[in-house]
Amino acid sequence: MNNTIRTLIGSLALLIGAVPVAANTLPQPTGDVVLTIRGAIAQTNAEGVAHFDMAMLEALPQRETRTETPWHTGVQVFSGPTMQALMDIVGAEGATLRIGALNDYAATMPMSDTSDLPVILATRQNGAPMSVREKGPLFVIYPFDEMPELFNEVHFSRSVWQVATITIED
Numbered sequence: 001m002n003n004t005i006r007t008l009i010g011s012l013a014l015l016i017g018a019v020p021v022a023a024n025t026l027p028q029p030t031g032d033v034v035l036t037i038r039g040a041i042a043q044t045n046a047e048g049v050a051h052f053d054m055a056m057l058e059a060l061p062q063r064e065t066r067t068e069t070p071w072h073t074g075v076q077v078f079s080g081p082t083m084q085a086l087m088d089i090v091g092a093e094g095a096t097l098r099i100g101a102l103n104d105y106a107a108t109m110p111m112s113d114t115s116d117l118p119v120i121l122a123t124r125q126n127g128a129p130m131s132v133r134e135k136g137p138l139f140v141i142y143p144f145d146e147m148p149e150l151f152n153e154v155h156f157s158r159s160v161w162q163v164a165t166i167t168i169e170d
């Protein structure tokens with residue numbers, strides 16, 4: 001091997017090593033954008049924000065919970081990515097989440113809920129996507145039946161339905 005090739009291979013290795021791999025973990029949505037995460041996030045796929053379509057949300061680590069809620073009749077099965085998985089993939093760095101709905105409603109959730117509780121951003125109810133009329137397509141669901149101590153007004157108010165945006169704040 002001559003020196004030119006050696007140098008070439010050397011700089012190539014350096015270049016590859018310098019590529020920020022983490023920046024490539026968030027793909028581009030191909031379907032309709034259903035969720036925008038903004039604020040203190042390390043990973044973006046648009047101008048300072050992270051856009052998600054349904055397929056991207058369903059590709060994240062999922063959880064299912066069977067529970068009653070104040071908004072449904074009888075036990076329902078909800079599934080979707082954990083809020084933890086969502087925070088992980090965007091590299092969220094704040095202390096609170098401001099969760100906004102399609103209407104004007106917004107609620108604040110402490111980041112600790114996403115790490116301490118298996119709260120999900122449900123994309124499905126009883127296996128099927130939720131229409132806007134059914135409080136979908138995205139609904140923050142706490143595992144009320146698994147953790148009855150969560151069945152109170154504090155967590156009801158954080159149970160945002162028709163979620164459209166999440167802003168990571170200090």
Ligand SMILES: Nc1nc2c(c(=O)[nH]1)N[C@H]1C(S)=C(S)[C@@H](COP(=O)(O)O)O[C@H]1N2
Nearest residue numbers: 070071101105153156157158159160161162
């Ligand atoms: N999108 C959306 N989610 C929401 C609300 C809302 O008005 N819009 N209200 C919240 C509050 S404060 C509570 S206590 C419950 C209210 O549920 P209810 O209107 O069925 O009593 O849902 C929460 N999630």
Ligand SMILES: [Mo]
Nearest residue numbers: 153156157158
């Ligand atoms: Mo409420």
